[in-house]
Amino acid sequence: MVFDFYYFSIIFELLSGMEHLGAVRLHEFQRFYELDSGMRKFPTNAREAVATISSEDIRKINQKMAIVIPIKDEKLKLLEGVLSGVPHDCQVIVVSGSQRSPVDRFVMEVQMLKQFNHFVEDEILLIHQQDPGLAEAFKSVGLDSILSEDGSVRKGKAEAMYIGILLAKMLGKEYVGFVDADNYVPGAVHEYVEIYAAGFLLAESPYSMVRVSWVYKPRVVEDKLFFAKWGRVSEVTNSNLNRLVESYTGFGTEVIKTGNSGEHAMSMQLAELLCYASGFAVEPYEVINIIEQAGGINPAPHQIVTSGVDIFQIESRNPHLHEEKGDEHVKQMLLSSLSAIYHSPICPNNIKDSIIETCKSQGLEMEKELVKIKHPLEINFNNFIEALKQKSQTLTELK
Amino acid sequence: MVFDFYYFSIIFELLSGMEHLGAVRLHEFQRFYELDSGMRKFPTNAREAVATISSEDIRKINQKMAIVIPIKDEKLKLLEGVLSGVPHDCQVIVVSGSQRSPVDRFVMEVQMLKQFNHFVEDEILLIHQQDPGLAEAFKSVGLDSILSEDGSVRKGKAEAMYIGILLAKMLGKEYVGFVDADNYVPGAVHEYVEIYAAGFLLAESPYSMVRVSWVYKPRVVEDKLFFAKWGRVSEVTNSNLNRLVESYTGFGTEVIKTGNSGEHAMSMQLAELLCYASGFAVEPYEVINIIEQAGGINPAPHQIVTSGVDIFQIESRNPHLHEEKGDEHVKQMLLSSLSAIYHSPICPNNIKDSIIETCKSQGLEMEKELVKIKHPLEINFNNFIEALKQKSQTLTELK
Numbered sequence: 001m002v003f004d005f006y007y008f009s010i011i012f013e014l015l016s017g018m019e020h021l022g023a024v025r026l027h028e029f030q031r032f033y034e035l036d037s038g039m040r041k042f043p044t045n046a047r048e049a050v051a052t053i054s055s056e057d058i059r060k061i062n063q064k065m066a067i068v069i070p071i072k073d074e075k076l077k078l079l080e081g082v083l084s085g086v087p088h089d090c091q092v093i094v095v096s097g098s099q100r101s102p103v104d105r106f107v108m109e110v111q112m113l114k115q116f117n118h119f120v121e122d123e124i125l126l127i128h129q130q131d132p133g134l135a136e137a138f139k140s141v142g143l144d145s146i147l148s149e150d151g152s153v154r155k156g157k158a159e160a161m162y163i164g165i166l167l168a169k170m171l172g173k174e175y176v177g178f179v180d181a182d183n184y185v186p187g188a189v190h191e192y193v194e195i196y197a198a199g200f201l202l203a204e205s206p207y208s209m210v211r212v213s214w215v216y217k218p219r220v221v222e223d224k225l226f227f228a229k230w231g232r233v234s235e236v237t238n239s240n241l242n243r244l245v246e247s248y249t250g251f252g253t254e255v256i257k258t259g260n261s262g263e264h265a266m267s268m269q270l271a272e273l274l275c276y277a278s279g280f281a282v283e284p285y286e287v288i289n290i291i292e293q294a295g296g297i298n299p300a301p302h303q304i305v306t307s308g309v310d311i312f313q314i315e316s317r318n319p320h321l322h323e324e325k326g327d328e329h330v331k332q333m334l335l336s337s338l339s340a341i342y343h344s345p346i347c348p349n350n351i352k353d354s355i356i357e358t359c360k361s362q363g364l365e366m367e368k369e370l371v372k373i374k375h376p377l378e379i380n381f382n383n384f385i386e387a388l389k390q391k392s393q394t395l396t397e398l399k
Numbered sequence: 400m401v402f403d404f405y406y407f408s409i410i411f412e413l414l415s416g417m418e419h420l421g422a423v424r425l426h427e428f429q430r431f432y433e434l435d436s437g438m439r440k441f442p443t444n445a446r447e448a449v450a451t452i453s454s455e456d457i458r459k460i461n462q463k464m465a466i467v468i469p470i471k472d473e474k475l476k477l478l479e480g481v482l483s484g485v486p487h488d489c490q491v492i493v494v495s496g497s498q499r500s501p502v503d504r505f506v507m508e509v510q511m512l513k514q515f516n517h518f519v520e521d522e523i524l525l526i527h528q529q530d531p532g533l534a535e536a537f538k539s540v541g542l543d544s545i546l547s548e549d550g551s552v553r554k555g556k557a558e559a560m561y562i563g564i565l566l567a568k569m570l571g572k573e574y575v576g577f578v579d580a581d582n583y584v585p586g587a588v589h590e591y592v593e594i595y596a597a598g599f600l601l602a603e604s605p606y607s608m609v610r611v612s613w614v615y616k617p618r619v620v621e622d623k624l625f626f627a628k629w630g631r632v633s634e635v636t637n638s639n640l641n642r643l644v645e646s647y648t649g650f651g652t653e654v655i656k657t658g659n660s661g662e663h664a665m666s667m668q669l670a671e672l673l674c675y676a677s678g679f680a681v682e683p684y685e686v687i688n689i690i691e692q693a694g695g696i697n698p699a700p701h702q703i704v705t706s707g708v709d710i711f712q713i714e715s716r717n718p719h720l721h722e723e724k725g726d727e728h729v730k731q732m733l734l735s736s737l738s739a740i741y742h743s744p745i746c747p748n749n750i751k752d753s754i755i756e757t758c759k760s761q762g763l764e765m766e767k768e769l770v771k772i773k774h775p776l777e778i779n780f781n782n783f784i785e786a787l788k789q790k791s792q793t794l795t796e797l798k
């Protein structure tokens with residue numbers, strides 16, 4: 001008996017083109033058409049233009065994917081909403097940098113997660129970033145590049161992501177995705193994760209990355225919501241990244257639209273090959289580091305050159321509505337992003353000059369160096385996990 | 400071979416209780432826990448507290464459901480976003496009351512829908528509310544209660560909904576749901592439709608209604624988003640509806656939380672039994688009309704008394720973010736809602752007095768009467784459809 005089974009989950013635009021830079025395939029922006037294409041058979045005339053992806057396939061990827069949620073004093077209600085949007089099939093990893101005193105927000109997070117999970121039974125792993133046992137585990141394998149001067153793990157999002165990647169690897173996950181804890185729209189979180197899975201299904205290389213762009217990023221302008229197309233920092237970051245790509249391909253391009261995309265995911269094979277820039281430079285630096293390693297500018301490891309790296313950029317249907325962090329945060333993000341580009345050995349002088357100009361006009365002073373965490377493959381993973389399990393005081397597993 | 404198939408789509412709270420009023424079962428508020436519960440088997444300890452609903456079951460309902468989108472000069476980008484959120488399995492019915500001159504926005508809507516549908520191939524039916532052929536078709540079956548004095552179909556949302564119900568019936572749909580065209584969050588639209596389907600799967604009666612409540616309805620307060628729990632009108636409407644229920648049950652209650660819920664759906668069997676109040680009174684009046692017909696206060700048709708009516712109220716995970724319509728709109732909505740309660744023959748005098756007080760304090764004057772459209776079962780349906788197909792100038796089918 002043939003079981004004629006059509007579970008099309010989403011429809012989206014097929015790649016209209018891409019930029020090649022050595023072994024890096026920067027795919028042009030793709031759009032989602034429909035969030036749920038149902039179970040009707042799909043006799044489309046537009047087969048070449050759109051891809052329909054079955055929810056069965058998406059769910060198979062989800063089972064191999066961990067979603068890392070870095071949290072730092074965000075409201076518990078927001079975290080709960082985000083969790084409700086993450087597909088149940090995904091492993092959730094919460095890395096908390098929240099305060100422990102005078103109010104212990106980490107304990108509040110654990111309690112909320114337990115309560116939420118009483119009914120939902122997600123697989124959730126959580127840890128506190130400043131867990132002394134975690135720092136000891138890093139020390140034991142010589143990963144000093146993630147530690148601050150006082151010997152604890154550095155604060156910051158990149159460090160939380162790094163911890164998330166290692167925990168995902170510990171759980172044997174093949175994909176790792178990131179979702180911010182301050183998202184007001186659970187449906188958007190759900191869409192991001194579907195986008196990650198859809199991207200991995202389209203990828204030809206085992207080294208793949210999916211970056212989400214938002215259709216709109218609403219800001220409050222006076223007493224109204226203004227649906228801005230791009231975040232303020234993104235415009236500058238994307239422009240500089242595109243100039244960088246141009247300087248090697250020799251052709252003008254606008255291909256990069258997701259330089260600051262916090263919502264992104266990687267295959268574990270790619271994630272463990274990358275270095276990570278500290279703080280807010282982490283997202284643009286991922287793109288730069290991929291180009292540094294596989295862009296044909298420097299010699300690359302054999303396998304990544306053969307397979308190439310797929311970088312997908314997919315636009316979400318949902319607007320990105322998150323906590324406003326204020327102007328200071330925006331300025332720091334801009335500086336970190338520019339710093340990631342400026343300090344790359346592949347950044348040409350004319351782009352460096354232009355970045356310095358931009359900094360001046362914004363009253364910012366370029367950072368002296370880019371702090372980086374070395375790539376996960378460099379550490380003795382089994383020793384790290386053993387030390388972590390022995391010494392951690394906050395590693396908590398909910399089921 | 401047993402095909403062991405687990406496609407759990409959503410998890411949500413089971414009913415914790417309900418109010419009975421004659422044959423009407425007003426179910427207490429239920430919450431969604433997770434938008435996508437994946438395909439993992441679900442060995443929950445909490446079976447009695449939560450329901451997991453398979454996406455297969457949801458999709459079966461979707462195939463029998465039409466989603467009516469009333470639109471009136473809303474931005475095309477918003478309509479496109481809403482469409483992208485409606486599951487592909489659902490029939491879409493767009494009823495447009497948009498302007499035809501000096502700019503013909505209806506033609507723009509048709510063009511946008513055609514373009515969108517080139518890739519997506521939804522089943523979309525659309526019609527303009529002021530189509531002269533539509534008015535003639537109503538006249539031909541004596542449905543004068545939907546016409547204005549000049550003989551055209553009255554403007555307003557209730558009238559658009561009514562047209563949508565008839566078109567859904569024409570297409571043989573068993574369920575009809577409503578979604579506003581001004582929603583900024585496609586993921587919320589998708590969740591609403593999943594909530595409708597989940598409610599119908601829980602219903603025991605063929606006469607059933609599902610009303611969505613929003614977890615938050617963000618408003619811009621000064622330069623920030625404030626995530627208000629209830630809309631301004633909803634508080635007053637719900638309170639008065641609850642007083643009405645109390646006056647018959649003799650027990651205080653807060654059971655009604657969705658008096659003004661524009662996001663709602665009905666089984667066709669219920670939809671064709673109801674009268675519809677004109678304009679913004681339509682949503683609260685549905686509840687009142689159900690109580691009038693089946694609440695045990697007036698004699699009811701035999702079948703509805705035997706089966707009862709299920710009214711579900713389910714809270715969405717996504718916030719409700721829509722176009723701000725301004726204070727005038729809010730005032731009109733409040734007045735219409737109060738008018739729907741005030742003019743009901745089952746409204747006791749003390750509630751009438753209190754409504755008059757509320758109106759005074761808001762500077763509103765109670766409307767003289769409640770304009771109603773008689774229930775769809777009263778018209779000769781086949782004659783109406785025949786006349787519509789012959790005379791309509793705007794009925795358009797996209798596939």
